Amino acid sequence: MRRSLFLAAFLSLTLFSLRGDGFGQGAAQPVTGDWLLNHSLSDPEQLNPLTSNDASASEVLGYIFESLLQLDPRTLEFKPLLAETRPEISKDKLAYTFKLRRDARFQDGKPITGEDVLFSIKSIKCPLVDAPFLRVYYDSVVDAELLDPYTIRFKTKEPYFLNEEQLGSILVLPRHYYDPQNLLKTTGVRDLLGDPTKLPPAVKRFADNFNKNYNRSPLGSGPYKFAFWKTGQEVQLVRDPNYWGNGKAGVDQPHIDRMRFRVINNPDAALIQLKSGDLDTMELTPIQATRGTNSDRFKKQFAKYEYYAPTFSYIGWNNASPIFRDKRVRQAMTYFTNRQQMVKAILFGLGRVVDSPIYFSRPEYDNSLYSYPYDPKKALALLAEAGWKDTDGDGVLDKVIDGRKVPLRFEIKVNSGNDVRESVALTLQDELKKHGVAASVRQLDWTIFLDDVKNHKFDAVVLGWQMPATEGDNYQVWHSSQADNKGSNHISFKNPRVDKILEDYRREFDEKKRFEMAKEFQHILNDEQPYTFLFARKAVTPVDRRFHGVEVLATPTGLSPIEWWVPRSQQKYGARETAN
Amino acid sequence: MAAYLLQRLLLMIPTFIGITLLCFLIVHLAPGDPAELMAGGGLSARGGAGISLQKRGAVDQALAEWRALYGLDKPLHVQYLVWLKNLARLDFGNSFKDNRSVWEKVRERLPVTLKLEFFSILLVYIVAIPLGIYSATHRDTLGDYATTLVAFVLFAVPVIWAATMALVFICGGDFLYLFPPGGLTSIDYARDWPLWERIKDQTWHLFLPVVLLSYAGFAGLSRYMRSSMLEVLRQDFIQVARAKGLAERVVVFKHAVRNSLIPQVTILAELLPGLIGGSVIIETVFSIPGMGQLGFDAVLARDYPVVLALLTVSALLTLIGILLSDILLAVVDPRIAFGRRIQ
Numbered sequence: 035m036r037r038s039l040f041l042a043a044f045l046s047l048t049l050f051s052l053r054g055d056g057f058g059q060g061a062a063q064p065v066t067g068d069w070l071l072n073h074s075l076s077d078p079e080q081l082n083p084l085t086s087n088d089a090s091a092s093e094v095l096g097y098i099f100e101s102l103l104q105l106d107p108r109t110l111e112f113k114p115l116l117a118e119t120r121p122e123i124s125k126d127k128l129a130y131t132f133k134l135r136r137d138a139r140f141q142d143g144k145p146i147t148g149e150d151v152l153f154s155i156k157s158i159k160c161p162l163v164d165a166p167f168l169r170v171y172y173d174s175v176v177d178a179e180l181l182d183p184y185t186i187r188f189k190t191k192e193p194y195f196l197n198e199e200q201l202g203s204i205l206v207l208p209r210h211y212y213d214p215q216n217l218l219k220t221t222g223v224r225d226l227l228g229d230p231t232k233l234p235p236a237v238k239r240f241a242d243n244f245n246k247n248y249n250r251s252p253l254g255s256g257p258y259k260f261a262f263w264k265t266g267q268e269v270q271l272v273r274d275p276n277y278w279g280n281g282k283a284g285v286d287q288p289h290i291d292r293m294r295f296r297v298i299n300n301p302d303a304a305l306i307q308l309k310s311g312d313l314d315t316m317e318l319t320p321i322q323a324t325r326g327t328n329s330d331r332f333k334k335q336f337a338k339y340e341y342y343a344p345t346f347s348y349i350g351w352n353n354a355s356p357i358f359r360d361k362r363v364r365q366a367m368t369y370f371t372n373r374q375q376m377v378k379a380i381l382f383g384l385g386r387v388v389d390s391p392i393y394f395s396r397p398e399y400d401n402s403l404y405s406y407p408y409d410p411k412k413a414l415a416l417l418a419e420a421g422w423k424d425t426d427g428d429g430v431l432d433k434v435i436d437g438r439k440v441p442l443r444f445e446i447k448v449n450s451g452n453d454v455r456e457s458v459a460l461t462l463q464d465e466l467k468k469h470g471v472a473a474s475v476r477q478l479d480w481t482i483f484l485d486d487v488k489n490h491k492f493d494a495v496v497l498g499w500q501m502p503a504t505e506g507d508n509y510q511v512w513h514s515s516q517a518d519n520k521g522s523n524h525i526s527f528k529n530p531r532v533d534k535i536l537e538d539y540r541r542e543f544d545e546k547k548r549f550e551m552a553k554e555f556q557h558i559l560n561d562e563q564p565y566t567f568l569f570a571r572k573a574v575t576p577v578d579r580r581f582h583g584v585e586v587l588a589t590p591t592g593l594s595p596i597e598w599w600v601p602r603s604q605q606k607y608g609a610r611e612t613a614n
Numbered sequence: 615m616a617a618y619l620l621q622r623l624l625l626m627i628p629t630f631i632g633i634t635l636l637c638f639l640i641v642h643l644a645p646g647d648p649a650e651l652m653a654g655g656g657l658s659a660r661g662g663a664g665i666s667l668q669k670r671g672a673v674d675q676a677l678a679e680w681r682a683l684y685g686l687d688k689p690l691h692v693q694y695l696v697w698l699k700n701l702a703r704l705d706f707g708n709s710f711k712d713n714r715s716v717w718e719k720v721r722e723r724l725p726v727t728l729k730l731e732f733f734s735i736l737l738v739y740i741v742a743i744p745l746g747i748y749s750a751t752h753r754d755t756l757g758d759y760a761t762t763l764v765a766f767v768l769f770a771v772p773v774i775w776a777a778t779m780a781l782v783f784i785c786g787g788d789f790l791y792l793f794p795p796g797g798l799t800s801i802d803y804a805r806d807w808p809l810w811e812r813i814k815d816q817t818w819h820l821f822l823p824v825v826l827l828s829y830a831g832f833a834g835l836s837r838y839m840r841s842s843m844l845e846v847l848r849q850d851f852i853q854v855a856r857a858k859g860l861a862e863r864v865v866v867f868k869h870a871v872r873n874s875l876i877p878q879v880t881i882l883a884e885l886l887p888g889l890i891g892g893s894v895i896i897e898t899v900f901s902i903p904g905m906g907q908l909g910f911d912a913v914l915a916r917d918y919p920v921v922l923a924l925l926t927v928s929a930l931l932t933l934i935g936i937l938l939s940d941i942l943l944a945v946v947d948p949r950i951a952f953g954r955r956i957q
Contacts, residue, residue, distance in 0.1 A: 249714065
């Protein structure tokens, strides 16, 4: 709780200073105009709102498409966007009814109706559409119907506390654009659940067309229209002057005329481009943030913003291995890991130690968790208690397990090319060597590494997870059922009490009760140490000082360029045209 | 000659099929699963994040659907035959990443790479041939040693280092701003700029990449040129030319140089596939969307159709290049005549 209070205080401080700034210059009223040169580390793979599956694409698509509900970046609550209000939920928690607002329009001027929402969920559920990974989220949707042209009701398989959020974040696609022949008209959501080979030919025609011909020309209802995409160079969006939300209360008002996402694969090259004015903002690597961006010239041109992205790194111990199935060994490993020092030396201080898989600014985060300090003595005591002794004098501890003498020797796997993870593994290896634990570090190509992780072929791995900034569901990663069949519980953590909590959690609609469950869950993990939780990294993003209204928010992206604007006198590009 | 040509062309077919079979096997049997990578999403191994937490649910079902969509659920030999059949119709299939046809993706990037490679090869020849001639005619002088030394030093400088240094020091970071730090055109480049301005802007952007692509090639070609030149200069007809009282300039450029260019023809076999290969390093440092990046990303993502298309095309170009250089040799050097020897 203290943490979120701290964050709130921090946010309001930024707000104040910005207001002060604005009033001082007499330019508090945002104006339109100018361009924003954004940085993308890689080209989007495609710009199809359903079949795209990468970070670059979802950033771009976020400006073009809108959903029924929207996350308020300040309260982290969902608020209506294309819907009039939040949905009405039936007593049995199975039906969700959304009423659409009537003044919303697509970028081609056509109104948004229930038909478009129905079409959107049908395209997601259609097994022939190349969106299997998105479909996973909508597994629970079993039916959808229009009650009137502006009211849609979704039916779900089982009560689940995240249903509202997931239904609310369906991107609404214009049916007349993505399915001009109305091929899905006679097929309902229910019909799409059966055997894909028995679907009518019209559905197959629709899916083939949708998969193939709509990947580079998105059309939605958002504040920015797609302008062009030069593969490997940039994606350019232009502000829609006829955006339906212009001047509407509660809808984000865009100001920047052009959003340009420039593709630069190499972060060092990107920093040079930033300095020479070819980029207005980018996320810095830790070393760039601490060295090379501190000159007076840099500070004069850019303001640096810092925030914690909701991610964390960890060392995962294979809980099924003979060595690590004893929780005392896992606890000992955490005591051996000097996490504070790692933050200082590896992240250049740009991070903080974490002790739980839940984002630390969430209200369900438990601040009373024990934060294991660096304490090799305690670690050794725990190992001795667990029966590890150097009986043969070879300098490595050993123990008889299942009638066989096992030395305390294991391998830490990391994916090659990730310097931070490699440094973590090497630092720990070095520490362990001093105490009679023989760890080796092995670097593997990402694809091979992923295979090993999924098949549980490892003793220890260094990895990271992304967390939602909203309330998350820990079932996928911690429930014992997810340990088999290549699920995400790749460390084979199996705890009956945790299983029970996670099952109940999904069906509990009372937030207070859920938060209590989350706390118990975190306490069990804290004691079991299935992972050694490492740290959350701080992102550092410089933004050209001509942009006003820049604010650090609690969303995963931290900054929200849609709110930025440039005073007329400082506009660099005005309304000039660019290459097409 | 015609019979010889036909024989060579027919021989190319089994060679080519053998190459495709090998490539297909290596690409498909290399560890790593494209479906699994897709499920990981765009959160690449480079980022701090890892696998997205929420997406890992009923992923197995999703993976199976995805494999079926791209025909990866069939046995390997069936996949190869299907691929070969499509190849016969010049269809390389669709990329796993964005479901676009591989041709389309290549077409988009080929012009940039062709431009870069063409100019850099041109630069190599423009610099290295005169350098070789100079070294040969001034054999064992200080000038010969100095040019040789410089050429070899350049040969030894790693391009990634040179490119990074250039980027840091002369591309507008904290130091000089002589060249743009990347891309193909300026930020505010527009099609309605006057032609001259557009050419100037593009040249300014291409200059550094072209120079960096070529400098390592100076040493090799100038050495070839030097030794073949020396060999020709020792020939009797050169002595005859000198004895006739021809000016040294005429002896060197009219008689020696032309004859010593013949062996350079064989280098053509390497040039053809090189033209479309591109350079991952230069393209990455200077943010140029060329063929090198396409191939590199495709390998990392296990995008089989793209990798196979690039391998197949460059194998084909190598075969054609070898054949062409053999034919050209016969054309420029009357002493070589393939047809007669067979009889």
